Amino acid sequence: MDFEIEYSTEQERFRAEVRSFLEANVPAAMVTTAAVESYTAEQYRMQRDLGRKMGVRGWLYPQFPQEYGGGGLDLDHVIILDEELERLGLHLPPYYDSGGKMGGPTILVWGTEEQKQHFLPPIFKGEVRTWQLLTEPGAGSDLAGVTTRAIRDGDDYVVNGQKVFVGSNNGAEWMWTIAVTDPEGPRHKNLSWFMIDSSLPGITMQPLELLTASGGEAGSASGEKQSVFFDDVRVPANCLVGGENNGWTVASTHLEVEHGGTGNIGRSRMREALFEHCRTHQLDGRPMTEDPDIRELLMDLYVDTEITRLYGLRNYYLAYAKKARTYEGPQYSAHRKTSNLKLTRTVQQILGYYALTTDPEYLVGEGHIEFMQRAGIVGTHPGGTIEVQKLIMARRIGIGSTPREKAGDLG
Ligand SMILES: Cc1cc2nc3c(=O)[nH]c(=O)nc-3n(C[C@H](O)[C@H](O)[C@H](O)COP(=O)(O)OP(=O)(O)OC[C@H]3O[C@@H](n4cnc5c(N)ncnc54)[C@H](O)[C@@H]3O)c2cc1C
Structure with a gap:
């Protein structure tokens, strides 16, 4: 089955519109290299600025309903937007x-x-x-074992506890969580x-000064992880989504996104x-x-990265075409993480x-x-090992558990 996409004249017209918008609104200084350390506060500010401009057009979350601030666009247009942004890293x-990407659908x-x-509109x-x-x-892996508590008191829940390895640099206006x-x-x-x-009183963020690298590449903006402490934080009761004590089921939505269920069209910049490099540099007097x-090692790497790309493309298609799926998200994630780790050795060879x-x-x-080289090992953790x-x-495929999990x- 061929998952590659072909475009109509109308879709190519949309691509031209997107490309000229991006040419006018993405400053050269905003495009980052792969090194997370090079991602500056100024680049972050520029990305937020671009995000707001895209949001006005409904292009930031194009597949979501217009009544909530999305673009109401179909799969083909979403892919074109994704491809044009991808060209810029x-x-x-x-x-x-990434929190909105998962919290929004939830x-x-x-x-x-x-x-x-x-x-949703913000x-x-x-x-x-x-x-x-x-x-x-x-x-971590035993996520249902969280101990942060949110105890009802009048019109609020009073939250106490600690989260770790969360967030990134440059702060956030909102954060979502599960609590007992x-x-x-x-x-x-x-x-x-x-x-x-x-900004509620009682929330403290503390950067974790570690050698980090996310599973993503340039522009992922996920450099510095944080600890977040909740000390008697009064959260209004209407911030509880999906019903009291139903949080595990609610979390299954964003975990599905994070586990790879909505896929990716990304190419491998590392492979390119x-x-x-290997075409343009010599060893023993020849390229x-x-x-x-x-050459054999490069082909091993090509096979692994191509499988990852095709799994991602398939899941992207399944998600946006609203097709049923079961194991495809974790399959994509398990393969991506395993091969990325293995390929660090291939690249060193x-x-x-x-x-x-x-x-x-x-x-x-x-x-x-x-x-x-850093992301190979670090990237095995975010979103589940x-x-x-x-x-x-x-x-989900019915091995070791009855009935099958959805x-x-x-x-
Ligand atoms: C770069 C980065 C970004 C992250 N971003 C976020 C974020 O934004 N938000 C957030 O909430 N969290 C985030 N995390 C945390 C991440 O979700 C956890 O690291 C992950 O879930 C694993 O939990 P843990 O680190 O406690 O490891 P553990 O759960 O202690 O696992 C340690 C090792 O034991 C293995 N293991 C554990 N249980 C089992 C089992 N039952 N069977 C077999 N093996 C097992 C694991 O696979 C792993 O290899 C991030 C982590 C990293 C590294």
Whole structure:
């Protein structure tokens, strides 16, 4: 089956419109290299600015309903927008707002009409940025074991607890989380899902000064992870989405997005950079690509990255065409994470120590290669580890669990 997309005259007209908009509104200084450290506050400001301009046109979250600030566009137009942003190393929905990418669809599926009207337009128009706050010091893979509490008191819930490895640099206006609302309740039925204003008294953000790199590439803006502390934070009761003690089911929507259920059309910039380097650099007096050992390694890398790309493309199509799916999200994620980790070794076999340096004199592929060496291991964790992806996949294809687990509800 061929998943590649062909475009009509009308779609090509839309592409030209998008391209000229981006040419006029994306300053050269905004496009980042792969090295996360090079992502500046000024570049972040420019990205937010672009996000707001796209939001006005409904292009920031193009597939979501216009009544909530989305674009109401069909799959073909969404893909064209995605492709045109991708040419600039940006991603859609917005590169700087992965929390909105997951929190938006969750509110669309689970929110009341009033909550949709309140929360969705600012997200879909790029007026706010949101973080997802799930992981805790004692609850990563075992996410249902979170201990942050939200106890009802009058018209508020009082939140106490700590989240870790969340957010990024440059702050966020909103954050969403799951917290225990019934301390005596059974596992999975004791949690609720909240959208929280990050300026509420009692919230403290503390950067984690670690060597980080996300699974993404240039412009992912996910450099610095944070700890977030909640000390007697009074959250209005109407910020609870999807019903009290129903938070685990609500979370299945954004976890489906995060586990890869909505796919990706992304190309591998690392692969392009590596191939270009090997074509234009010599080993023993001939281009590296003519060395039989290197050529074999490059083909191994091509096969793995191409499988990832095709899984991503398939899931993208399934999601936006609203087709049923079960295991496809975690399958994409498990393969992407496993092969990215394996390929760090392949790249080192090809380039040796050049793969590890950020020294401008020896840098390969504008930092995409060195970044990939760090992201290979770090990227196995965000959104659930390889083991977690395999476990979910097994449950969905009926291995080791009866009845089969369903995919998260994406509406
Ligand atoms: C760059 C980065 C960005 C992140 N961004 C966010 C974010 O924005 N928001 C957020 O909430 N969290 C975020 N996280 C946290 C991430 O979700 C967790 O790291 C992840 O869920 C794993 O949890 P953990 O780190 O506690 O590891 P653990 O759960 O302690 O796992 C450690 C190891 O044990 C394995 N393991 C655990 N349980 C099992 C089991 N039952 N069977 C087999 N193996 C098992 C795991 O696979 C892993 O290899 C981020 C992490 C990173 C590194």
